[in-house]
Amino acid sequence: MRFIVAVEQFLSHLSAAERSKQTILGYGKDLRMFNHYLTERYNGEPYVGDITANDIKDYLLWLKDVRNNAPASRSRQFHTLRSFFSYAYKNEWVQRDVSLSVDGVKIPQKERTYLSEIEIKQLLMAIDHPLIRLIVETMYRTGLRISECLDLTIENVDLENGVIHVVAGKGNKDRLVPISSTLLPLLKQYVTRERADTPSPLFFATKKTGKVSPVYVNHHLGKAAKALGWKKHVSAHILRHSFASQLVKKNVNLVKIQKLLGHSSLKVTSVYTHSNIEELDEAVNQL
Template identity: 65%
Template sequence: MLLKQAIDTFLHYLTSLERSEQTTSGYKNDLKLFLRFLEKKYNCCTYLDEVTAADIEDYLLWLKEERNYAPASRARNLYTLRSFFAYAYKKELVKRNVALSVENIKLQQKERVYLTEEEVQQLLQTIQHDLIRLVAKVLYLTGMRISECLSLTLDAVDFEQKMIHVVAGKGNKDRLIPISDKLLPLLQHYVEHERPDTDSDLFFCTKKTGKLSPAYVNRVLREAAEQLGWKKKVTAHILRHSFASQLVKKDVNLVQIQKLLGHSSLKVTSVYTHSSLEQLSEAVNAL
């Protein structure tokens, strides 16, 4: 079977599993790039059973040297290829998963960047765009991903039950996020007095386009951080990190944080257990 045909079959399989559009699109982009690399390398069509571990290693090296991909991005590509070849092996399209013999990409463990409560307030006060200021508050007080937040529909926000229903989040999973007492009146005021009269069913919308883009939100956040003279990069995702980090600081149980964030495992959530130098000093002096 041609590699191209196998890739199309795999993507159809992901769709049948109802994987999210974002997840399927990510796999598609990675595999199509791999296909183009091999076709250029051999100057001909590539067959699935002809792909070797050396081909994958050459591809990962090419991503590093020619495309300047960071380790995390190369690791993601390797994960994609392993998933693809695992599927091919399971369906007996190949005799073995050649991607398994490729060594893992070494990743440097970095502390997640997050904002303190004071920094969040400074950021919010600096944002001049009323709607994006509200979106930033929602991101910080709910821990939602920017895509989840901007995809919210009016019926997904239940003021009576004080609950936000995130539909088809990452991994195509639904979850419920309670609306805090601090956030509830802000959302109610927005719907009653500030939300434009539009045909859009999106909760956060503009009069002109009926929606907000993640890129626009991130641009406003970046400009506000620059105005404050901060060197740290501030994005919508940093507000999600900040939500989780502040909950950890307030001794909220990790399992509860995991459920709020929509993580599949505690291992992912545990990266938010930051420790400042002051806290570390207190720890060693406790003995």
């Protein structure tokens, strides 16, 4: 079976299994890139049964040396290949899962960048676009991913009961996120007085397009950070890190943070238990 045909069948399987659109798009992009690499390497379309462990090893090396992909990106690509070849083996397209002979990509563990409460206030004041300012505050006070936030519909945001219903988040999972007493009045005011007159079902919408793009949000975040003279990279995802980090600092139970973030395991959530040098200094001086 041609590799690209197997890929399409694998993606159809993911769709039938109700995996999220983001997951299916990501897997498709990774596998088509691998197909392009093998086609160029062997000057012809590859077949699933002909692919070897060395092909995968060389591909990961090519991603590192030629494309300069970061470890996290290469690790994601490898995870995609593992998932594909596991499925191929179960369906007897191959006699063995060649990906099992390849070592995974080690990702250096480093501290997550996050903003303090003071920095969040400074950032919000520096954003000169009212709708983007509200979106940023919403992400910070809920921990929503930018895609989850911008995909919210009017029906997803229950202002009467103070709850946001995240539909088909990462991993195609739904979850409920309470709206804080600080954020709730801001969202109510937005809906009653400020939201654009548009037929768009999206909660955060502009009059012109009926939606807001992640690129537009990140543009304004970068613009605000530059105006503040910050050297750190500020993107939408740093707001999610900041949400989790501030809850950890306030001694909120990790299991509760895990549920709010929609993480599949505590291991993922535990990366937010970092401490800065001032906190560590205060700790040792307790002795």
